[in-house]
Amino acid sequence: MNEVCFKNLDQKDPWSLKTYEANGGYSVWRKILKGELTPEQIIDELKTSGLRGRGGAGFPTGLKWSFMPRNADMQKYVVCNSDEGEPGTCKDRDILRYNPHSVIEGMAIGGFVMNATKGYNYIRGEFMEPFYRFEDALKEAYAAGLLGENLDGSSVSFDLYAHLGAGAYICGEETALLESLEGKKGQPRFKPPFPANIGLFGMPTTINNTESFASVPDILANGGQWFADIGVENSGGCKLFSVTGHVNEPANFEVPMGLPFKDLLEMAGGIREGRTLKAVIPGGSSTPVLTAEAAMAMTMDYDGIEKAGSMLGAGSVIIMDDSTCMVETLTRLAHFYYDESCGQCTPCREGTGWLYRVLKRIMDGNGKADDIDLLMGVQDKIMGNTICALGDAAAMPVESFLRCFREEFEYYIEHGKSMVKG
Amino acid sequence: MISTKAKKQIDAWVAKYPEGRQSSAVMEALKIVQAENDNSLTSDSIQAVADYLDMPGIAAAEVATFYENYNHKPVGKYTIRFCHNISCMLNGADDLIAHLEKKIGVKTGDVTPDGLVNVKKVECLGACVGAPMFQIGDQYYENLTADKIDEIVDGLK
Amino acid sequence: MADIEIEIDGNVVNAKAGEMLIAVTDREGISVPRFCYHKKLSIAANCRMCLVDVEGAPKPQPACSTPIADGMKIHTQNEKAKASQKAVMEFLLINHPLDCPICDQGGECELQDVAMDYGSDVSRFTEGKRIVADSDIGALIQTDMTRCIHCTRCVRFGAEVAGIMEMGGTGRGEDMKIEPFLEEGIQSELSGNMIDVCPVGALTSKPFRYELRSWQMNAVSNIARHDLVGSSIYTQTYKGKVKRIVAKDNESVNETWISDRDRFSYEGLSHENRLLAPQIKVEGKWQEVEWNVALDFALRGLANNVFNARQADQLGALASNTATLEEFHLLQKILREVGSENIDHRLNIKDLNNAISLESNIKLAGLEGVDHALVIGSNLRLEQPMISHRLRKANLSGASVDVINAMAFDFNYRLNSENIIPPHQTAATLAGVLKSVLQSAQAEIPEYLSDIEVSDVATQLANKLSDSDNSVIVLGEHVINNPQASSIANLINEIAQQTNSTTLNLSASGNSTAANLSCFVPGKGGLDVNAMLAADLKAYILLDVYPQYDFHNSVQAVESLSNDDTFVISLNSFKDDAVAQYSNVLLPIASFYETSGSHVNVEGKVQSFSAAVNAPSDAKPAWKVLKVLADLLELPGFHYADSTQVTTEVMHQSHKQHVHDESIDVKVKRGINIIWQKSPYAVDVLSRHAASLQATKIGQINSASMNKATAKKLEVTQDDKYLGVPVVVSESVANNCVFVNSNHSTGGQS
């Protein structure tokens, strides 16, 4: 446990440059500055490692980096996505607070690989403590000659800046994030063109999640195979899981991919006293909910979770015990998407409000017999029809809650009150 | 409209972006100006920011109304931003919000008569392992209980 | 881009790789529903109405933003495509008021049209519809934002075409609201196009509000005559009245846009000031009479004052620049047939021996392709909105624009340099530019340039012109009464030749190109307008002339025309006190859209139009009045059945090139120079009577701007009146210059 992003966690001032370097930090970057590593070697190692994007979509990082037109004669950018806002997710905050240099080194390496001399870390506006930590780390790195122009006399340059959000979940979507970085409202762009061709300020840009970047230095220090071996087939390495909800010791755990869910549950102290597991959302609020039974049989890796009927997403494991009213929970999630829809595309703008209002009406005791079909119909009409995945993210919980816990909804509609809470 | 001090702060942000891309600093500029003006924005202050960054007023207004962290009507000296999303909800946020409202004597959205605090329900603040939690200013307060809330609120001056 | 083959609904279609699918389907006539897509605006892909099924793609793809690739198989109508389209339609309708019966867009609403085809029953939505509060965004556009479908066409129009981002989407999610930021509302001179781009009834024409449904109206293709473009429009009429004007696509002229002036001026047609019946003045009193009586009276007047004494050279003809090509032609023909060369339309020029002569040799569409422009003496946006738009497009795709003006104006793009130069130095500056051009080319420097010092500004302007492959020099209205107007035009001509630049002469607007084409200027032995007035001619035929607005020296003009022994026949579309004072006969004529005829735009394109409605009451098209007058005068060659025969005749008439003074004077003059320009919405009689245009910010421009130093010299301060116009002290004006924007002319002081 805690082998990569969290490996300094229990040391003194884990966030300091001193601690980071004492644990081998910046060794890869220094090798690069000495000319001992080529972009191709790095991409190969990343591909071998099986590292997949930790922001939710799980796209192989090595492959993504290989898409950048590194020889194009224009400014290129690397951008780190620290907008962490998916309900249930709180790992990037801890990486920024406790291991900011790993993000800096990961981004610098990315900059070298993709021939991008500038980077921005987009940190959500509420994360002020992590922001200051990151800014301090930047200062340390600049002072140590690890960032800047023509570093160590080489031809390698990398400047890195922190940018702050101002409260909008949608800015976690990579193209909304770019819009926001350009000082606009965070409305996702349609694709193509992809950021690798037209990204920040119209220039080629690669965006990765905080944890993805933070994983890169250790992968390169220890070799891609080392990382791949930690995990399982198709899911290399270890991953941070934020286990929250009805467990005794909610926390972030960096564990090998493929760990059985029940072991993870145990690490988090198990279900609260006197209660039993009812449901699990394994990857953050946008991923389908699973019944206890499906969850208990699941392993924590991309394929394992998919087999169970959901997605690994950002690794945010939300545990619900038998006291949970699923109607109430879904209503809360529906409110979230309704609240956070950027509003540009019709199905999401109109549909998220519709879903929320129907659920709210059911909660108010005014449910109608055909509301379940209506909800199913509306989510289906949003699904796949929008610019960004927020539309799908709003649809999937509705579909899965209704599929897995239909009787609770029927009960609520019929009796005007919760089957669980009365 | 924008103080010299604020301009200096804004300039520091502008410096992070390429030449001609000063509007990238608009989000921070609005926050800086908001902080100087009783924590809320007016059409005039939004226009002033737009002018300072050489962008259309409506573009700054779009930003100022899109993001959560701007206020367009008076708020308290302290805004308690209480997370009511899933992990916090599962850990009793709703009851604690009710407790807090009772404690300060006003409902979510209203400001206490002395202008000191108001409560705002917000979506997940990315600290779910510390649920239930809220934020005041830059500071997160996690693993809240009724007692802890009382203590924090009593400490607000 | 390579030619590729794709398959749409089972048919093989050729296209270019990378084209957006919707461009292909549009070209092939395959209908794909859409709301946010607009061929002249950037892609937003937000409405999701155009979703189609692309084989191999897991999700439906938006046709507007899916670049095609070889071998793609697309289904626009299969179950998957239809399901998505229906889903989107349902979402669009749940919060839409569905108040089509009372909506101004009813019958021409894209949402309504598409809903007919796709909309299923939306009664499933019972959660309460969204109501959006409206704000007043100005005199021209009515908002009903509850109907808005958030397609952002209006927002993109502002940012991309109008060049000032005025509308925006504030808030987010369901609360997103399309609105302008400030209370002042919308200010752009192109704002009315938002009405056309809005697919629903959220933005509609304010003057038109609640009048009619589109299907009740007749749409007649027409040409707008307020500027040098001659934009294509549809005049929509009902029961003999123009009820609304919308843009008509004409790619090479106005693309798909029109100016607010073109769109809203029609309101003036029904103004109470219309002249409705012929009148004669008998013993100082006006009497309404039948046409034949009036014409008879006119003939007798001419006979008494001119013909009986065989003094044809005592007859003069003057016309405003709004006349049609045919009207100019007939009037000059009458004069020339009776033996007079006293013909002129250049009423606003102080000294016609110092007039501008400069050809235009670039096409409107060509303006988009220039790589550099030098604009001299023009507030282009407000004078020639569509030309300004073309130049803006060139600028956005990389062209640099330099400006020489006497005052800083609001250009809606970034200028390369804005040179604020006193009018008295304009010629000298251009002389410097010419000298610098010649010096770099190591060409001989003519004598008149020998004393000229080449300033840095002149060098920079010169280098830009020399270094560009495709530059244009644009001359605007401000120079017409410059003491060196003619020299300025000649210098421009020289510079253009030396630098291989094209030229665009925008110094006289309206239908002035038609006036020149029909030789509506004095011929050999004839008098120009100023000479006529000075000579106190005995008779005039005046075509839609309004002295306070049209003459440079209106006081002198009224005085001269009011002579007791001067007989004045006035053909007017509107009543006017001064006209009534000096005229002996008033003949009511048709205004814009009430007559057939032709407009000739700045590139020489002759665009003919027919009448959309009849002139009110007894008013008649001027060409008919002139023809009857000619017949009554028993002049030969006036046997026209309709105006197109007149048009054909003009086009075949040999076009006499009048000689002009080629001398160049480059000396800097002393004293204060006044540039007097009519406000943008006061350029012609129809605009002046259009209430809504007058109520806009642009319509209310009325100021004499000058800098502090000039104000001191003139002993005026802010808000005083200078020559009857409120003083605005501003350092954006060049020294020793007063820049007046007023809705009347000077009265001769400047």
Ligand SMILES: Cc1cc2nc3c(=O)[nH]c(=O)nc-3n(C[C@H](O)[C@H](O)[C@H](O)COP(=O)(O)O)c2cc1C
């Ligand atoms: C609605 C929405 C919210 C998202 N939020 C985040 C986020 O907070 N953090 C993040 O890293 N990625 C987020 N993503 C995913 C990003 O779009 C993007 O895939 C990711 O940053 C890529 O980095 P990775 O390849 O390293 O995962 C979000 C996506 C969507 C559709």
Ligand code: SF4
């Ligand atoms: S799916 Fe929702 S959040 Fe995403 S672009 Fe569309 S409206 Fe915005």
Ligand code: SF4
């Ligand atoms: S007002 Fe009209 S054009 Fe503008 S966004 Fe709404 S529907 Fe589209």
Ligand code: FES
């Ligand atoms: S749910 Fe409350 S902080 Fe995440």
Ligand code: FES
């Ligand atoms: S027309 Fe394609 S999404 Fe609107």
